[in-house]
Structure formats: C-alpha cells, structure tokens
Amino acid sequence: MARIVIVSNRVPIPKARVAVAGGLAVALRDLLVPGTLWFGWSGRLAADPAPQPALVEARGVTYATIDLAADAHRALYVGFANGALWPVLHFRLGLMHYRREDWLGYLAVNHTFASSLRQMLRADDTVWAHDYHLLPLGRLLRRQGFGGPLGFFLHVPFVPPSVLEAIPVARELVADLCAYDVVGFQTEEHARDFRDCAQRLLGAVVDGEWLWLNGRRLRAFADPIGIDARAFAGEAARAVHDKLVQRVADSLSGRALAIGVDRMDYSKGLPNRFEAYGRLLERHPAHRRRIHFLQICPRSREEVDAYRKLRVELDRLTGRINGRFSEFDWTPLRYSTRAAPRATLAGLYRIGRIGLVTPLRDGMNLVAKEFVAAQPDDDPGVLVLSRFAGAARELSEALIVNPFDPDAIADAMHAALTMPVEERRERQAVLKAKVFRTSAAAYCRRFMDALAAQAPRAVAA
Ligand code: F6P
Numbered sequence: 001m002a003r004i005v006i007v008s009n010r011v012p013i014p015k016a017r018v019a020v021a022g023g024l025a026v027a028l029r030d031l032l033v034p035g036t037l038w039f040g041w042s043g044r045l046a047a048d049p050a051p052q053p054a055l056v057e058a059r060g061v062t063y064a065t066i067d068l069a070a071d072a073h074r075a076l077y078v079g080f081a082n083g084a085l086w087p088v089l090h091f092r093l094g095l096m097h098y099r100r101e102d103w104l105g106y107l108a109v110n111h112t113f114a115s116s117l118r119q120m121l122r123a124d125d126t127v128w129a130h131d132y133h134l135l136p137l138g139r140l141l142r143r144q145g146f147g148g149p150l151g152f153f154l155h156v157p158f159v160p161p162s163v164l165e166a167i168p169v170a171r172e173l174v175a176d177l178c179a180y181d182v183v184g185f186q187t188e189e190h191a192r193d194f195r196d197c198a199q200r201l202l203g204a205v206v207d208g209e210w211l212w213l214n215g216r217r218l219r220a221f222a223d224p225i226g227i228d229a230r231a232f233a234g235e236a237a238r239a240v241h242d243k244l245v246q247r248v249a250d251s252l253s254g255r256a257l258a259i260g261v262d263r264m265d266y267s268k269g270l271p272n273r274f275e276a277y278g279r280l281l282e283r284h285p286a287h288r289r290r291i292h293f294l295q296i297c298p299r300s301r302e303e304v305d306a307y308r309k310l311r312v313e314l315d316r317l318t319g320r321i322n323g324r325f326s327e328f329d330w331t332p333l334r335y336s337t338r339a340a341p342r343a344t345l346a347g348l349y350r351i352g353r354i355g356l357v358t359p360l361r362d363g364m365n366l367v368a369k370e371f372v373a374a375q376p377d378d379d380p381g382v383l384v385l386s387r388f389a390g391a392a393r394e395l396s397e398a399l400i401v402n403p404f405d406p407d408a409i410a411d412a413m414h415a416a417l418t419m420p421v422e423e424r425r426e427r428q429a430v431l432k433a434k435v436f437r438t439s440a441a442a443y444c445r446r447f448m449d450a451l452a453a454q455a456p457r458a459v460a461a
Helices: 070-089 100-118 137-143 170-178 188-202 229-239 243-252 270-283 305-325 342-351 366-374 406-418 421-437 440-460
Strands: 004-010 037-045 054-058 061-068 126-130 150-153 182-185 205-207 210-213 216-222 256-261 291-296 333-336 354-357 382-386 399-401
Touching (some): 004 070, 037 070, 037 100, 061 070, 061 100, 070 100, 100 137, 126 440, 137 170, 150 440, 182 440, 188 205, 188 210, 216 440, 229 342, 229 366, 256 270, 256 342, 270 291, 270 305, 270 406, 291 342, 305 333, 342 366, 354 366, 366 382, 382 406, 382 421, 399 406
Parallel strands (some): 004 037, 037 061, 150 182, 256 291, 256 354, 291 333, 382 399
C-alpha cells in the first residue's frame, strides 16, 4: 500500500504512552498506522532553522518537523494566514489586513515546507495537506517534480467569488488549490463556492464536483468531518466521576448549566452569545438564579490585534452581565480562559442542559457533535446551534439560530429551558442517530477513496 503523508502547520507529536490529543490528531487517527509520515512546523522558532526535518517515531508513525525563523513565522501565521486569509474565509472583510510582504512570506514558508518535505517523499506516496496555512504547498511540490496523488482539505469555510476577490491574491489562491487532485470541504456550500471561484476567476469548466482546468481534471467535494461518537459518549459517561466535573456539578446546586466551549476567536460569536444571555435574564427574570452559563474559552492567536481586542471585549461584557445580574450567592456567568482536558469537557457537556454553539461562521464545529454524543438519553440537554456552522447542515433538530441576533439566541435558550422532556428526548434521538452515523474514520476513508479514484485520471489527462 502507498505510504500516506499528512502535512499540516501544527504537528501533534504524541508524548510517550499518552493517547493522541484532540483536533486533527483525533480526526486522522485512522491514518496513523505504521509507516505514515506526518510533516509540518515543530512549533519552535529558531534564529537559523535547519532545512532538514527533525524526526520523531511514535507507534510506527514518523513525525517530521522543521523550525521556523521568527520573521517567517510572523509572515505566515500572524500576517497572511490569520491576519488576511482567516478573516476573509470567515466573511470578515473589515478585519482583513493584507500586506504584500506577508503574502510573499507565506509563499516563502510554503516553499521551505515543500523543499524540506520533497527530500523525504517517495514516488508512490500519497500526500494529504491540511488547512489554510498550506494552500500553495501542492503546486510547489508539483513544481519540484512530485507526481503522486495530492489532496487538500480545508477545515474552515470557503466564500463566494464576490467575497474572495477582496483579497488581492484571490486568483493565485484559487489556482494553488486547483493544483491538488482532490480538494475537500466541510459542506457542499463551501465546495460550491470554491468551484464558483475557480470558474469565475480562472475560467475553469465545472461539471458537478469536477473542474477542468488547463487540460487537468480535479475534484472539489464536501466531506463533512465526524467524531468517534461511541468513544466520546463513553468518555462523557465516565467523566461525570472526574473530580472537576463533580465539583462543577455540585456548585450548580440544582441549577441548569448552559455551556459554551470555543477557542477565543471572533468567528465564534462570543460577544453576541454573552449579550444574548444578558437578554435572556432581562426578558425572562424567572430564569435568574436558576441557570449558570459557563463559557470556556482558551486564549488564542494573541499576536493578532483582533484577538487581543476580543479578549478585552469579553472581559468587559462578563463584568457588565455579572455586575448587573449577580446576587450575593449567585454569579450568572462563569468565564474561563483556561483550557480543559478533553475528558473533562466530555463530562461538562454531559451535565449541560444547554449547549451553546453560536459561531458567526464555522467550517464544521465539532463541539456541536460532541455535545450531542455526550448527552444522556433519558434527560437530555438541548443544543442551540448557529445556522452558519457547518454542523447545522446535518444537525437540523437542534434549535437553529441566526447568531447575529442576540434576541433569537435568548429565545432559543428560553425554549431550551422550558422544553418538555419528551420533546428533548425526540430531538436528541434523531441528533444522536445522525452523530453516530458519521465518524472521523469515514471522513478519512471518503477522502482517501476520492484521492485514489481521481489521481490516475489527473495524470492521464
Ligand atoms: O479551525 C481551523 C484550525 O486550524 C483548526 O484546525 C485548529 O484546531 C485551530 O484552527 C487552531 O488554530 P491555531 O493553530 O492558530 O491555534
């Protein structure tokens, strides 16, 4: 069997004897078989980084990483990927800070990645690159003579041509994506937006999921990511005995728990969610003292201005809500920037009466799926879900809200708190069946099958 080579900006090198932790590592677990190579950034900055990757072997998988110089990392991560591309791909043009030098730096780091990886590639390898830090990697690998199957998956949303065109290098970015044999997206809407961009900006001919460009055929399709729901549900059931989860449960004193868990990112709609909670307490005083809202929100990307401002804004909103509604023995909003282990989160989801997942835009949002998987069947909680999260395409039995409307979120919270148990059970049964039907393994299999079916034709064309 051909070797699989995964490429991503961050590489989750496992610690000895510790199971792989969250994110991409969990999603790709089925591909982490002996022989697989995972390549990317080491997470370290160096004054004069070596071009040769450092190698770590764990359970037969080789993790190959390179250090980056501080200015290269700044241009790639802070400047272009998160300062320009991320806001555009989340429909936030006003937050885009495009600088030509960042774009050139982004290209240069992708070039470094390609050159360093190229030395390790065999002719029959299958390469699967991930996410918006690495759009040009496939084209650069091709330029360096790699002829094997090349796939790319975008974990964040994609946008229609009218939005993408705001970024001055829109054409280059779409052309870069077209250099892959298969490009995967979280939803059909994102895949269609990409195909529209390729048609409009490059003149590609679109035929269903296929695109014809310069005599080559590539596939751009939706491959929604799933979770290992059975394992997560088991983890959640066990985690109610976790000390921290028990302490939280005890501290509720019978009150309902509304829970939100997000990286601190402006795409997550946190200020609107906080405001919605304030409106719930204002418009429905009966819920006062009967609910706690716990928002777990680990700090993120604070090198970027917009992220620092968000933190200040959330501190302010927390103070305002607690100042206005707190009683001497009740604090309505608990907000923590501390990260929690996955097992603890699973336990907190399980005791949550409301799961608040209200991003303004999100590729998929696995918290929504994890909340559903974690709920008990007999007395389940209710998921309040943004219509602009990829997960809403599948989880239509959640209470679907427009996250730009704090009153709509407040209404949904009220509906969740007053929903009869029969209705909660009915919704949960359908949601659970959906979440259990999808899996991380199926996501990988679909992508690998698409790549295997597509690549020979792309070469022959
Ligand atoms: O959502 C996109 C994504 O790249 C995820 O895959 C990842 O978990 C998250 O952003 C973290 O971003 P960063 O690497 O900037 O901390």
